[in-house]
Amino acid sequence: MALVNDTAAEGSRDTSSPHGRKPAASAATQVAGAEILLGVLGLASSAFVVLRLLERWRVTPAATSHQISLLGQGFSYPAANFMAIIVLVLALCGLAIAAAVVGGAVRELLASVRFGHRMSASAPKRVQDAWVFEDERPRAFCAGLLRPRVYISSGAIAALDEPALNAVLLHEQRHARRYDPLWLATGRVLARALFFVPGLRQLAAQQEALAELSADESAIDAAPENRSALARAMLSFVGESGSGEAAGIDPARVDHLLGEPPRLPFPALMCLAGLSMLALIVAVAVLAGQLAAGSATLAPPFLSSQPCIVVLAMIPASLGLLSFRLVRKRSGL
Numbered sequence: 001m002a003l004v005n006d007t008a009a010e011g012s013r014d015t016s017s018p019h020g021r022k023p024a025a026s027a028a029t030q031v032a033g034a035e036i037l038l039g040v041l042g043l044a045s046s047a048f049v050v051l052r053l054l055e056r057w058r059v060t061p062a063a064t065s066h067q068i069s070l071l072g073q074g075f076s077y078p079a080a081n082f083m084a085i086i087v088l089v090l091a092l093c094g095l096a097i098a099a100a101v102v103g104g105a106v107r108e109l110l111a112s113v114r115f116g117h118r119m120s121a122s123a124p125k126r127v128q129d130a131w132v133f134e135d136e137r138p139r140a141f142c143a144g145l146l147r148p149r150v151y152i153s154s155g156a157i158a159a160l161d162e163p164a165l166n167a168v169l170l171h172e173q174r175h176a177r178r179y180d181p182l183w184l185a186t187g188r189v190l191a192r193a194l195f196f197v198p199g200l201r202q203l204a205a206q207q208e209a210l211a212e213l214s215a216d217e218s219a220i221d222a223a224p225e226n227r228s229a230l231a232r233a234m235l236s237f238v239g240e241s242g243s244g245e246a247a248g249i250d251p252a253r254v255d256h257l258l259g260e261p262p263r264l265p266f267p268a269l270m271c272l273a274g275l276s277m278l279a280l281i282v283a284v285a286v287l288a289g290q291l292a293a294g295s296a297t298l299a300p301p302f303l304s305s306q307p308c309i310v311v312l313a314m315i316p317a318s319l320g321l322l323s324f325r326l327v328r329k330r331s332g333l
Helices: 006-013 023-056 082-121 154-159 162-177 180-193 200-222 226-241 251-257 268-291 307-332
Strands: 057-060 067-070 073-076 125-127 130-133 140-143 149-153 294-297
Touching: 023 057, 023 082, 023 180, 023 200, 023 268, 057 082, 082 140, 082 180, 082 268, 082 294, 130 154, 130 162, 140 162, 140 180, 149 154, 149 162, 154 162, 154 226, 162 180, 162 200, 162 226, 180 200, 200 226, 200 251, 200 268, 226 251
Parallel strands: 057 294, 130 149
Antiparallel strands: 067 073, 125 130, 140 149
């Protein structure tokens, strides 16, 4: 059975279809753009509050004049007014957001690499533009962040007739051409890191739904009969797997395949609320920074004006901690 017939393949490559741009594709582009814009502005706000901290806090390598005496020893400590503390809290939140973005991006990348290794270990066979792997369950998906590929299981090939199989592959190839796995992963990372920004989570969820509708539109635009073919494929996937979630089914997608134009309202109010939240954070950082005054020292160790005494005090403490761990390890054996 041919995976993609020649007519359907030519239609899938025709990016200048006479039907013009489809509503779901346009809505997906708008939602993705709004999500990236909010994410970039959120990261820019985080960087701004960190820079504000560096501007308003005076940090010196030597001990500061703020010192207390404890057991005959002098210790230096940071000094700041209320506004400087506000700037410090905002900056710490900004650093936490940056760490969350980096950590989320690394997790998504590692998950993609691990999945690629698992699929390579299963020795899939490349047939035209798809990779066929052995699995009795009917499965078809697009995976890969930087090099998206279309995967389809042997169970899907056995369960679907040729028109339905072609329609499914055109649907998944649309995901690959648009790099949907990368865009969806980016949306997840931004929504998790900037969880306090209204609208980002909603945009991420809507982007995922619109990606499916847009891929359906591409398959239907290649051949009108693919509308019913996609519907048959979805029913076959549900019948074999017993789970609508496995086939990526939602009511809007079903209505779209039945010929009802999808309702694609753009969450303008949520985006406006997100922009207002970010503007408020920047405004607080600007106003607080004008009155902020703080100072601290980087003299090692951070709080001590007499590091030698502290280091000498740490030696027996370290030896005691090491001995305690050794004793626990032996008792555990």
